[in-house]
Amino acid sequence: MTVLLLAGTSEAKRIAWGLTDTGIKVIASLAGATRSPEPMPIPTRIGGFGGEEGFRAFVNAKGVSAVLDATHPFAEHISNRTARVCSELGLPYAQLVRPVWTPETGDNWTAIDAPTDAAALIPEDAVVFLATGRQTLADYADLEGRRVLCRLIDPPTAPFPFEGGEFVIGRPPFSPRSEAQLFQALGVTHLVVKNAGGEGGRAKLDAARALNIPVLMLKRPAMLAGTQLSNVPEALAWVSSLEVRQ
CATH class of the missing domain: 3.40.50 (Rossmann fold)
Structure with missing residues (x-):
C-alpha cells in the first residue's frame, strides 16, 4: 500500500511523524509555496503536479492506493480536484478538516x-x-x-x-x-x-x-462530499484502517 499525503499544514507534519514507524509506505507532497519548508520525516516531493493529468500520471506511476488530504482548508481547487479524481479511479480519499474558529467573549x-x-x-x-x-x-x-x-x-x-x-x-x-x-x-x-x-x-x-x-x-469555501476527519488521531486511524481492508 502506498499513501499519498497532501501536506503543507502542521497537522500533515504530525501525521507524517505518526506514520514513520508503521511500515506503511507514505509519500508527502508539498505545493512549494514556501521556499525553504521544514523537512518531513518521509519521502517528499515539492511543487505542483502539472494539472489534473499530471496528478493522474503521478498516482499511476507511484502506485498510489489512497490519498490523505491535509492541505489548507482554503486549498479548495486542490482538494476538490483530488476528491473527484480519486472517486473516478476508485481510490480511498479522506480530507482532514480543522474545526472552524468561533468567536469568544470580547471578539469583534x-x-x-x-x-x-x-x-x-x-x-x-x-x-x-x-x-x-x-x-x-x-x-x-x-x-x-x-x-x-x-x-x-x-x-x-x-x-x-x-x-x-x-x-x-x-x-x-x-x-x-x-x-x-x-x-x-x-x-x-x-x-x-x-x-x-x-x-x-x-x-x-x-x-x-x-x-x-x-x-x-x-468564510470557508464549499468542498466536495467525502470522508472528513477532524484531527490527527482520526487521520492516523483512517490510514490504519486501509491496511485492514486490504
Missing part, C-alpha cells in the same frame, strides 16, 4: 463571503493587516487607498499588486503577545483573515481581541 468579528466584501466594511483611512496569504492578494484590490500590510515568510519576489500595500516579513510561530506588539507598532486598525481554524493562526485573533481590533473573517 464580521463574517464575509468573499474578499470583495471587505472594502465596504473598512474605512479608507484604515491600516489593514491582511492575513490571507500572498497568493490571494489581488482579490483584495478594492482595498486600494488604505494602508494594507501582508506578512510573508520569505522576502517577496514581486511587488504588491495594488497601491498602498506593504509586505511584512516574519516566520512562525507567533504568540498573542508578539502579535499584539506588532499590531501596535504598525498601527493596525483592522484584521482580515481566512477562517482556517487550528492553533497556529489563533495568536493574531487573540491579539485582536486584546486590542479591540475588528476582524473580518472570510
Whole structure:
C-alpha cells in the first residue's frame, strides 16, 4: 500500500511523524509555496503536479492506493480536484478538516463571503493587516487607498499588486503577545483573515481581541462530499484502517 499525503499544514507534519514507524509506505507532497519548508520525516516531493493529468500520471506511476488530504482548508481547487479524481479511479480519499474558529467573549468579528466584501466594511483611512496569504492578494484590490500590510515568510519576489500595500516579513510561530506588539507598532486598525481554524493562526485573533481590533473573517469555501476527519488521531486511524481492508 502506498499513501499519498497532501501536506503543507502542521497537522500533515504530525501525521507524517505518526506514520514513520508503521511500515506503511507514505509519500508527502508539498505545493512549494514556501521556499525553504521544514523537512518531513518521509519521502517528499515539492511543487505542483502539472494539472489534473499530471496528478493522474503521478498516482499511476507511484502506485498510489489512497490519498490523505491535509492541505489548507482554503486549498479548495486542490482538494476538490483530488476528491473527484480519486472517486473516478476508485481510490480511498479522506480530507482532514480543522474545526472552524468561533468567536469568544470580547471578539469583534464580521463574517464575509468573499474578499470583495471587505472594502465596504473598512474605512479608507484604515491600516489593514491582511492575513490571507500572498497568493490571494489581488482579490483584495478594492482595498486600494488604505494602508494594507501582508506578512510573508520569505522576502517577496514581486511587488504588491495594488497601491498602498506593504509586505511584512516574519516566520512562525507567533504568540498573542508578539502579535499584539506588532499590531501596535504598525498601527493596525483592522484584521482580515481566512477562517482556517487550528492553533497556529489563533495568536493574531487573540491579539485582536486584546486590542479591540475588528476582524473580518472570510468564510470557508464549499468542498466536495467525502470522508472528513477532524484531527490527527482520526487521520492516523483512517490510514490504519486501509491496511485492514486490504
